[in-house]
Amino acid sequence: MTYKVKLLLSGITFETQQQQTILDAALAQNIAFPNRCQVGACGMCLCRLKTGTIEYQLQPMLTEKEQAQGWVFACQAYATTDLVLTFEE
Numbered sequence: 001m002t003y004k005v006k007l008l009l010s011g012i013t014f015e016t017q018q019q020q021t022i023l024d025a026a027l028a029q030n031i032a033f034p035n036r037c038q039v040g041a042c043g044m045c046l047c048r049l050k051t052g053t054i055e056y057q058l059q060p061m062l063t064e065k066e067q068a069q070g071w072v073f074a075c076q077a078y079a080t081t082d083l084v085l086t087f088e089e
């Protein structure tokens, strides 16, 4: 299963495969997606989910409020639908 991920503002769109994190999918397609640790610790890859749904194998450290605001760790998240993401607060 393949899902489309759209990044707001830049308008960049890329595809993510099943079993591929959002960050891995972006980097595999040479998209400059912010990242550092790639293990859910540094927060560099944080972005906000505008539409769509994701899942984690390991739940990252996000407060309920942050989750409600749509914050996502792209290095840990797997798309379960097409997504629209933004780096805006």
Ligand code: FES
Pocket: 034, 035, 036, 037, 038, 039, 040, 041, 042, 043, 044, 045, 046, 073, 074, 075, 076
């Ligand atoms: S790259 Fe460090 S938390 Fe995702």
